[in-house]
Amino acid sequence: FDITGKSAPNKRNQFGFFFSGPVFIPKLYNGKDKTFFMFSWEWQRQRNGTTSTALVPTVQERAGDFSATSTPVVDPLTKLPFPNNQIPQNRINPVGRGLVNLYPLPNSADPARNFVNAPLRKFDFSVPSFRVDHKLTAQNTLFWRTTINQPDDIGPGQALTQAFKYDAVQSERHVHLMLGDTHIFSPSVVNEFNVGFVRMNRIRNSADSFERNWVEELGILGVPTQPLTYGAPAVTIAGHPQAGFSTNNAFFQWITQSTQFLDNLSVITGRHTIKTGGSFQKKQLNSTQWGAPNGDYGFTGVYSSPPPVATPTRQAAIADALLGYPATYAVQTTPYEQRFRYSNAALYVQDDWRATPSLTLNIGLRWEYFGKPYDLFDRIASFDLATGQQLLPGQGGTPRNLIDADKNNFGPRIGFAWKPLGKDSVVVRGAYGLFYSPPIGNDFRSRGFQDPFAFLVTRPYRPASTTSPLPEFTAEAPLIGANRQTNLTRSGVDRNLRDAYVQQWNLNIEKLITQNTLFEVAYRGSKSTRLVTNLNYNEIFPNPPQPPDFRQIFPYPSLAAVSILESRAAGNYHALTTRLERRYSKGLTFLVNYTFSKTLTDVDGSTVGIANGAGPFGANTIRNLKDNKGPAVFDRPHQLNLSAVYEPPVFKTGPAVARLLLGGWQIASIWTAFAGAYLTPSNFNVQNTGARPDVLRNPNLGRGEGTIDRW
Numbered sequence: 001f002d003i004t005g006k007s008a009p010n011k012r013n014q015f016g017f018f019f020s021g022p023v024f025i026p027k028l029y030n031g032k033d034k035t036f037f038m039f040s041w042e043w044q045r046q047r048n049g050t051t052s053t054a055l056v057p058t059v060q061e062r063a064g065d066f067s068a069t070s071t072p073v074v075d076p077l078t079k080l081p082f083p084n085n086q087i088p089q090n091r092i093n094p095v096g097r098g099l100v101n102l103y104p105l106p107n108s109a110d111p112a113r114n115f116v117n118a119p120l121r122k123f124d125f126s127v128p129s130f131r132v133d134h135k136l137t138a139q140n141t142l143f144w145r146t147t148i149n150q151p152d153d154i155g156p157g158q159a160l161t162q163a164f165k166y167d168a169v170q171s172e173r174h175v176h177l178m179l180g181d182t183h184i185f186s187p188s189v190v191n192e193f194n195v196g197f198v199r200m201n202r203i204r205n206s207a208d209s210f211e212r213n214w215v216e217e218l219g220i221l222g223v224p225t226q227p228l229t230y231g232a233p234a235v236t237i238a239g240h241p242q243a244g245f246s247t248n249n250a251f252f253q254w255i256t257q258s259t260q261f262l263d264n265l266s267v268i269t270g271r272h273t274i275k276t277g278g279s280f281q282k283k284q285l286n287s288t289q290w291g292a293p294n295g296d297y298g299f300t301g302v303y304s305s306p307p308p309v310a311t312p313t314r315q316a317a318i319a320d321a322l323l324g325y326p327a328t329y330a331v332q333t334t335p336y337e338q339r340f341r342y343s344n345a346a347l348y349v350q351d352d353w354r355a356t357p358s359l360t361l362n363i364g365l366r367w368e369y370f371g372k373p374y375d376l377f378d379r380i381a382s383f384d385l386a387t388g389q390q391l392l393p394g395q396g397g398t399p400r401n402l403i404d405a406d407k408n409n410f411g412p413r414i415g416f417a418w419k420p421l422g423k424d425s426v427v428v429r430g431a432y433g434l435f436y437s438p439p440i441g442n443d444f445r446s447r448g449f450q451d452p453f454a455f456l457v458t459r460p461y462r463p464a465s466t467t468s469p470l471p472e473f474t475a476e477a478p479l480i481g482a483n484r485q486t487n488l489t490r491s492g493v494d495r496n497l498r499d500a501y502v503q504q505w506n507l508n509i510e511k512l513i514t515q516n517t518l519f520e521v522a523y524r525g526s527k528s529t530r531l532v533t534n535l536n537y538n539e540i541f542p543n544p545p546q547p548p549d550f551r552q553i554f555p556y557p558s559l560a561a562v563s564i565l566e567s568r569a570a571g572n573y574h575a576l577t578t579r580l581e582r583r584y585s586k587g588l589t590f591l592v593n594y595t596f597s598k599t600l601t602d603v604d605g606s607t608v609g610i611a612n613g614a615g616p617f618g619a620n621t622i623r624n625l626k627d628n629k630g631p632a633v634f635d636r637p638h639q640l641n642l643s644a645v646y647e648p649p650v651f652k653t654g655p656a657v658a659r660l661l662l663g664g665w666q667i668a669s670i671w672t673a674f675a676g677a678y679l680t681p682s683n684f685n686v687q688n689t690g691a692r693p694d695v696l697r698n699p700n701l702g703r704g705e706g707t708i709d710r711w
Helices: 094-100 214-218 314-323 441-447 656-662
Strands: 010-022 035-048 052-054 115-117 121-137 140-155 168-186 189-206 234-237 251-269 272-290 296-299 328-332 336-356 359-370 382-384 389-391 409-418 426-437 456-459 488-493 500-512 517-536 559-585 588-601 605-607 610-613 638-646 667-674
Touching: 094 214, 094 234, 094 314, 234 314, 272 441, 296 314, 336 441, 359 426, 441 488, 441 517, 441 559, 456 488
Parallel strands: 234 296, 488 559, 517 610
Antiparallel strands: 010 035, 035 121, 052 115, 121 140, 140 168, 168 189, 189 251, 251 272, 272 336, 296 328, 328 456, 336 359, 359 409, 382 389, 382 488, 409 426, 426 500, 500 517, 517 559, 559 588, 588 638, 605 610, 638 667
16 A cells, blocks of 8 residues: 555564673672672664555645636635636745645645655664672662663654654753662561662754755745754644654653652551651753744735635645745744752652451551742743733742642542451452542643743734735745734643542452352542643634634734643543453463443643543533533543463473473464544634534444545
8 A cells, every 4th residue: 555665664683681690809809699780772773654644735735726726716815816827927926835845746646645655763772781780688688770771762752643754852860869778677667778870862853954944045035043043943734744854853852850759658557557758859951942943834824715714725725835924923932941950759658558468558658748840030921810810939029940839639548358258269458548549740841931030933814804814924034023922822820720530439349250260349439639731822703703703802913822830630531341351271271351431521632631622622611621521632431352362282291392392382363353543623724703603413434435545
């Protein structure tokens, strides 16, 4: 099915070595039965490509010839159709043509997928690892471990489509260090103390960095560039995937670091096994990052569509690009620099109590504190929805990290195991626990990804008339007429942001059918509360715009998106599970499990752990998230898994050579079946409507009617 003329490469080589033993230094130290070491080094060399398809502009369309389409392409300035639906050559903008040509030429006759490619990805890493164990006394042992992971990745894997070859180059270095001490005070009292350190340094740029100044080559004026961030501008023409160096491929250097102290004490007294301990983490997140240093263009076809504009075609979007009239544009020419610092702490106690020979109880309590990051140089900000003003750390009593501390995260846990018949043939188990899920440090970075912390210009689509819009700037000079202080993107955080928590519970019954075969039926559930959301509060109201003029009314008309980090979302999960398992016996083991479940939520599509809205298209309106509740995008109501391993008895006996060469073979299989994902239709490029269409008829095709184009 791959028409590129060659199969996608798929090569992966892993190799390494390992050796260990007692530490012995002639004439200096003999660590026999006392000091041991382990050293290993692993390498991987991977070359693979995933065949991807895309729709790209045709040769005729690149020349401005749209005579093959019946929908008129109009002059954006006069709103009169071009003769024969062809743009005169003297009207084609050189920069616009260059941006269109960032899309590769078609290589397939399929009108819906006229480009097929399998660009190569190179992924290499090496992992040296070293460990020393030392016995201080019969009651006290120490260990030291060092691991260094160094992955290097070159390829389109971060792009919005992998069909186009605009590579990101990423190198990393991870260092892991740990020192541990185990002390046996008595046969019933044991303490473990660990100190750990983790540091990651990740750098990503373009394959064109220091090599090719695309902005200058294309003739784009007024956009300063520097060799480090050279790359092709990001271009999205409606109806086509993004071309150029993807906005997902930010230029950056991240350095994260964490130091952790951990202690666990275990005490056995009578029928009780008591465990208690705690941990403390000191964390850093340092970053220098550009989002779109070479520009991010959006062409939607609104200018080349005949008025009143309703549903622009992809041909109109190509025409907008050729004429050099973007609908949207953004560029960031100086980096965001952040130096985050924060700390986490936790304490816990748990008692495993064998109340009777047939009943065991597990009772515990955990307290956790998750610090929210502050910036060493206060380069973060929030937003006051009431006044429409930006809030800086320390301003109006705003905390340095913008959020009031959340210190009451207590999580109880309780469980039991009961043998109602007093024998192992039937066991009933149940448990309940409350677990906290805080935002990760990365969630707060966008609080610093805004003016005035870098030079950023955003030009959203806000015409005076949405039904007959006129161009406001050109692709050649996208910054002319732009006011950096207007159409700014603002980010904020709810000062009372609370950590999300999940309540989980289960009840299951296990029945031993035979000595080696177990059957289990269980109910499992969970309820998620205060999930983190990042919703745009500069939403049109009413949404969608209303006739007759369809005027767009924004709460903050001088701003672009206003994204607020909050704990607004919720979700729940309920499942019936069954399991039939045969433990290994007479050469055979197998496992069969079936799950019938449902997962519901009101916000669901996420980026780096932050929910944006249910389904991949976001909430219909932030003013009523309950109206958005429905099955999660990952919900799979039915799932059946089968697995088995069989070892034939052939050559288990007989001559030693036959047993060595032919014995010990195993036959293993895994089979999985599950219900497909839900489809949430969304209307694209339809102006003045909501985010989702209404269902008017049965959308399901009859059996046998589905094709790759009609499904």
